[in-house]
Amino acid sequence: xxxxxxxxxxxxxxxxxxxxxxxxxxxxxxxxxxxxxxxxxxxxxxxxxxxxxxxxxxxxxxxxxxxxxxxxxxxxxxxxxxxxxxxxxxxxxxxxxxxxxxxxxxxxxxxxxxxxxxxxxxxxxxxxxxxxxxxxxxxxxxxxxxxxxxxxxxxxxxxxxxxxxxxxxxxxxxxxxxxxxxxxxxxxxxxxxxxxxxxxxxxxxxxxxxxxxxxxxxxxxxxxxxxxxxxxxxxxxxxxxxxxxxxxxxxxxxxxxxxxxxxxxxxxxxxxxxxxxxxxxxxxxxxxxxxxxxxxxxxxxxxxxxxxxx
Amino acid sequence: xxxxxxxxxxxxxxxxxxxxxxxxxxxxxxxxxxxxxxxxxxxxxxxxxxxxxxxxxxxxxxxxxxxxxxxxxxxxxxxxxxxxxxxxxxxxxxxxxxxxxxxxxxxxxxxxxxxxxxxxxxxxxxxxxxxxxxxxxxxxxxxxxxxxxxxxxxxxxxxxxxxxxxxxxxxxxxxxxxxxxxxxxxxxxxxxxxxxxxxxxxxxxxxxxxxxxxxxxxxxxxxxxxxxxxxxxxxxxxxxxxxxxxxxxxxxxxxxxxxxxxxxxxxxxxxxxxxxxxxxxxxxxxxxxxxxxxxxxxxxxxxxxxxxx
Numbered sequence: 001x002x003x004x005x006x007x008x009x010x011x012x013x014x015x016x017x018x019x020x021x022x023x024x025x026x027x028x029x030x031x032x033x034x035x036x037x038x039x040x041x042x043x044x045x046x047x048x049x050x051x052x053x054x055x056x057x058x059x060x061x062x063x064x065x066x067x068x069x070x071x072x073x074x075x076x077x078x079x080x081x082x083x084x085x086x087x088x089x090x091x092x093x094x095x096x097x098x099x100x101x102x103x104x105x106x107x108x109x110x111x112x113x114x115x116x117x118x119x120x121x122x123x124x125x126x127x128x129x130x131x132x133x134x135x136x137x138x139x140x141x142x143x144x145x146x147x148x149x150x151x152x153x154x155x156x157x158x159x160x161x162x163x164x165x166x167x168x169x170x171x172x173x174x175x176x177x178x179x180x181x182x183x184x185x186x187x188x189x190x191x192x193x194x195x196x197x198x199x200x201x202x203x204x205x206x207x208x209x210x211x212x213x214x215x216x217x218x219x220x221x222x223x224x225x226x227x228x229x230x231x232x233x234x235x236x237x238x239x240x241x242x243x244x245x246x247x248x249x250x251x252x253x254x255x256x257x258x259x260x261x262x263x264x265x266x267x268x269x270x271x272x273x274x275x276x277x278x279x280x281x282x283x284x285x286x287x288x289x290x291x292x293x294x295x296x297x298x299x300x301x302x303x304x305x306x307x308x309x310x
Numbered sequence: 311x312x313x314x315x316x317x318x319x320x321x322x323x324x325x326x327x328x329x330x331x332x333x334x335x336x337x338x339x340x341x342x343x344x345x346x347x348x349x350x351x352x353x354x355x356x357x358x359x360x361x362x363x364x365x366x367x368x369x370x371x372x373x374x375x376x377x378x379x380x381x382x383x384x385x386x387x388x389x390x391x392x393x394x395x396x397x398x399x400x401x402x403x404x405x406x407x408x409x410x411x412x413x414x415x416x417x418x419x420x421x422x423x424x425x426x427x428x429x430x431x432x433x434x435x436x437x438x439x440x441x442x443x444x445x446x447x448x449x450x451x452x453x454x455x456x457x458x459x460x461x462x463x464x465x466x467x468x469x470x471x472x473x474x475x476x477x478x479x480x481x482x483x484x485x486x487x488x489x490x491x492x493x494x495x496x497x498x499x500x501x502x503x504x505x506x507x508x509x510x511x512x513x514x515x516x517x518x519x520x521x522x523x524x525x526x527x528x529x530x531x532x533x534x535x536x537x538x539x540x541x542x543x544x545x546x547x548x549x550x551x552x553x554x555x556x557x558x559x560x561x562x563x564x565x566x567x568x569x570x571x572x573x574x575x576x577x578x579x580x581x582x583x584x585x586x587x588x589x590x591x592x593x594x595x596x597x598x599x600x601x602x603x604x605x606x607x608x609x610x611x612x613x614x615x616x617x618x619x
Contacts, residue, residue: 015459026475133356136607140599142551144558145592148578152585239464246466247559251578262559265474277471281463288462 001296008292012285019281020070020274024063027270066274075275080267086275089260094279096166097249097256101241103172104179108237112184113227116191120226121218123196131192135185143244147178147251166254175252179244183237187230194226228299235288242280347536350612357608363601371421374414394586409587412568413594419569420550420598423483427549428542430488435495436538440526442496443503454500457493465490469552473561480563483556487549498541502534536613543606547599554595570595 049055057065069076075086084092119131151174154161162171198204199222207217245258253259257276264272341349351357442453460468468490476482506512507530515525531538556562557571570591577588 015462018459019463023471026471029475136356136603137596137600140547140603141596142554142599144555145574145596148574148588149592152588156585243464243466243555247555250559261470265470265561268474273471273474277467280467284464285462 005293008289012289015285016278016282017067020067020278021063023274023277024066027274028059028062070278075278076271078264078269078272080264080269080272086272089272090257090276090279093255093257093260096254097242097245097258100172100175100179100248100254100256101238101245103176104241105183105234105237107176107180108183108187109230111180112187113191113230115184115188117195117218117223117226119188119192120195120199128192131188135188138181138185139189141181143178143182144247144251146181147174147248150174150178151251165252166256171252171254175248175254178248178251179241182240182244186233186237186240190229190233191226194229195222198222198225228295231291231295231298234291235284238287239284242283343536347609347612351608354608354611356604357612360601360604360606360608363597364605367417367421367598367601370414371417374417375411378408378411378414409573409590412573413570413590416568416570416573416591417594417598419480419563419567420553420571420595423480423487423553424546424550424602426484427487427491427553428545430484431491431495431545431549432538432542434488434492436499436531438492439496439499439501440503440530443500444507444522444526444530446504450500454497457496461493461497465552466555469556470561473556480567483553483562487552490552491545491549495538495541495545498537499531499534502537503530506530506533540606540610540613543602543609547602547606550595550602551599 055062066076073087075090077085078089081089115131115135119128122128154174161173162168165171204217204221207221208214242258245256246262247258248254249256249259250262257279260272261276261280263269264276351361438453438457442450469486472486472489473482476486507525512525512529515529520528553562553569554571554574557569558575560572560575562571563569573591574588574595577585577591580587
């Protein structure tokens with residue numbers, strides 16, 4: 001177990017190093033520095049700025065410096081905001097994004113699993129067709145459209161919910177629903193196909209044959225095995241929610257990390273772009289690691305052989 | 311119940327009047343794999359609905375702009391924010407541009423992004439995947455490790471990073487979206503090649519002295535075509551989605567070009583007073599994605615009946 005964990009952490013660090021390197025050199029390949037403005041700055045000012053952000057150092061030294069700071073968890077200053085560095089920006093805005101994302105994930109699991117189970121138990125009947133038609137619809141409609149339509153209906157037409165901003169629970173309702181749509185549909189489809197597979201297994205037939213009541217067979221044998229793989233897709237789902245948060249936060253003017261990231265692109269705030277990218281990558285790598293570890297715990301059939309085959 | 315009885319009652323089974331020699335040779339006409347698949351697809355309701363939507367969108371994108379006399383950038387400032395009417399069936403936007411016409415031009419952008427980006431990722435993915443799967447061993451290990459590394463970061467992060475580096479425009483978007491889509495394609499092709507290369511016909515080809523390139527292009531890739539096709543139909547909507555996403559946050563095609571995503575993004579500013587500005591592009595994106603997803607589902611069921619659940 002220990003060797004496996006160590007290997008996985010090593011692989012994660014490698015991923016982060018590659019992502020950091022790619023991002024770093026991409027950012028520095030952009031023509032025009034972050035301080036190239038329409039109005040040219042006086043030479044002395046430029047010199048000071050460049051000295052302050054170490055932009056005169058050789059590129060490779062800047063790179064190793066960045067890595068050295070990164071190892072200590074320091075993502076550097078922001079080019080745009082002098083009062084806050086990247087770490088402060090992330091620690092201020094990420095909790096907001098994490099709250100919305102976690103709520104969306106919970107909603108997706110709570111709705112998606114029952115929907116998938118029901119669809120499988122009523123395979124090819126109207127319940128199944130309705131559930132599958134609806135989930136395909138949810139997979140097809142991008143989150144930014146769901147978000148804007150919700151806003152139109154519930155904020156403008158019905159006036160039940162505040163249209164934007166962040167602070168009260170009411171303001172969380174629409175962003176959470178908009179973000180939950182895709183993961184929910186994804187989970188429902190996965191659970192459905194797993195259920196159908198499990199229901200065809202010998203042990204389910206055995207359980208039925210020995211006269212076990214149907215609902216116990218379904219609960220104890222089918223559902224338990226069918227929802228296990230949901231754990232494995234939490235990684236991709238986290239990535240999907242993260243992606244969605246970029247635009248959902250923008251639509252609802254929520255001061256989360258997603259909106260900061262998008263803004264930093266328009267501000268050409270390279271250190272923030274880099275820092276948030278590395279942070280996002282670390283988040284996804286961490287979730288994937290936790291998922292793999294959790295899977296070993298919840299599914300005793302998985303054996304650890306240190307490989308990446310699983 | 312009674313219905314079933316009635317129908318079976320009216321159908322009477324009669325033995326075919328055939329001679330013994332005819333009976334001995336009684337076989338159904340042989341169908342090729344793709345005829346078989348087409349037959350199954352035809353009977354897949356959702357798949358056919360999807361195909362119809364995709365076909366309709368393609369026709370509109372190709373021929374639609376030819377049939378209108380106004381252009382996507384034609385402004386008419388005396389007719390801004392018109393509600394849908396006979397003159398402008400989907401109304402006009404803040405500059406008096408006809409939304410229907412802009413949607414038609416937007417269809418060209420969105421669909422071409424979908425197709426071109428997917429073709430690029432198909433090209434890279436097929437080459438990468440076949441090499442990895444065919445040579446196996448260490449080559450495979452290293453190549454797949456790289457794919458895993460790249461896959462562990464969300465697509466959109468790469469896309470956004472790349473769009474900050476490249477110049478804005480349509481062709482860079484094709485390339486950027488093609489450059490992120492190949493990962494899953496490479497994985498899929500590699501898996502197919504890995505299992506196909508153990509087949510007898512590949513062995514036979516090798517014995518007769520076929521070069522690796524011939525084995526790859528004549529034997530392995532054509533036989534992996536089914537799953538590849540399915541992956542393509544799944545790749546297209548995700549490219550369309552990414553493009554509309556980029557345009558929506560303002561990183562996609564630039565004005566006055568009309569992409570569905572940028573139209574939706576413009577629409578949101580007037581959401582309260584003129585919701586039709588948002589409604590039509592949103593419907594276009596959703597309908598197209600729905601069409602491709604339904605079609606992809608149908609195609610998957612048709613090409614691989616074992617996967618059907």
